[in-house]
Amino acid sequence: MRLQLQVTRETRDRIVYYDAKLITEQLSSSDKYVSIQKVISIVITNEKLIKNSSGTPTVPRYHHKFTFFDPEAGVEFSDLIEIHTLELNKLPDKTDGTELYDWAAFINAESEEELNMVAERNPKVKSAVVTLRRLSADEQARDMYERREKAMRDEDSAMRHARSKGKAEGKAEGRAEIALKLLSLNVPIETIITATGLPREEIDNLRKK
Numbered sequence: 672m673r674l675q676l677q678v679t680r681e682t683r684d685r686i687v688y689y690d691a692k693l694i695t696e697q698l699s700s701s702d703k704y705v706s707i708q709k710v711i712s713i714v715i716t717n718e719k720l721i722k723n724s725s726g727t728p729t730v731p732r733y734h735h736k737f738t739f740f741d742p743e744a745g746v747e748f749s750d751l752i753e754i755h756t757l758e759l760n761k762l763p764d765k766t767d768g769t770e771l772y773d774w775a776a777f778i779n780a781e782s783e784e785e786l787n788m789v790a791e792r793n794p795k796v797k798s799a800v801v802t803l804r805r806l807s808a809d810e811q812a813r814d815m816y817e818r819r820e821k822a823m824r825d826e827d828s829a830m831r832h833a834r835s836k837g838k839a840e841g842k843a844e845g846r847a848e849i850a851l852k853l854l855s856l857n858v859p860i861e862t863i864i865t866a867t868g869l870p871r872e873e874i875d876n877l878r879k880k
Contacts, residue, residue, distance in 0.1 A: 677718065678716055678718040678719065678720050682720065683720070686712055686714060686754060687754075689712075690710050690712055690752050690754065691752075693710045694707060694710055694751060694752065707751060709750060709751055709752075709753065710751065710752050710753070711753045711754075711755070712752075712753070712754045712755065713755045713757065714754065714755065714756045714757065715757045715759065715778065716756070716757070716758055716759065716760075717758075717759045717760050717779075718758070718760060719758065719760065719761075720756050720758055721735055721756055721758065731761040732761070733757065733758050733759070733761035733762050733763075733775065734755065734756065734757055734758075734771055734775075735754075735755070735756045736753065736754070736755050737753070737754040737755075737756075738750055738752065738753050738754075739751075739752065757771075757775055757778075759775060759778065759779045762775050762776065762779055766792065770793065770795070773789050773792060773793040773795075773796050774796060776788075776789045776796075777789050777796050777799060777800070786800050786803075787800075846867040846868060846869050847867075847869070847873075847877060849866065849867050850863050850866075850867045850869055850873075850874055850877050851877055853866065853867075854874070854877060854878050860874055860875075
């Protein structure tokens with residue numbers, strides 16, 4: 672099944688190409704043609720894919736089924752490739768009484784009210800709506816869990832950074848106090864640098880103070 676977001680001039684050619692590819696990839700050099708399995712494509716789009724088609728004078732045909740078929744003779748050549756197109760933008764406002772319409776309406780629903788309307792009309796779609804809501808709830812719960820975990824990790828990281836910064840500042844203050852005491856004893860600056868690890872510029876600033 673393909674969910675086609677944008678229809679281009681190449682869309683239909685691409686569908687035929689991939690269906691043909693799925694047919695040829697089934698056979699190895701020793702396989703018989705009779706072993707080929709049917710390929711069914713379902714293309715769902717919210718754009719106009721099939722231009723020249725009509726259902727009734729007022730309602731366009733939103734679903735098409737394409738096969739190798741001679742329309743004049745009414746004879747099918749082969750059913751190995753079957754392409755279904757579902758154009759959601761052509762979906763009529765009122766149901767046509769088919770199950771396909773209900774599933775198309777389910778896919779196309781944009782509100783809880785629309786979902787409820789389809790669910791009330793079709794038990795199978797209702798089951799899908801229940802599953803969709805459960806998955807949505809699970810996703811929300813997972814998102815909340817991940818957010819909570821991230822907040823805890825961020826808080827832990829902030830505390831670690833604060834402790835590390837505090838230790839570093841404490842060590843720096845301790846080295847400064849030692850340097851001040853050594854300066855008061857007229858210890859040479861080179862010795863103070865070696866003893867405290869402080870740069871000469873910082874020791875010069877302490878001496879000025």
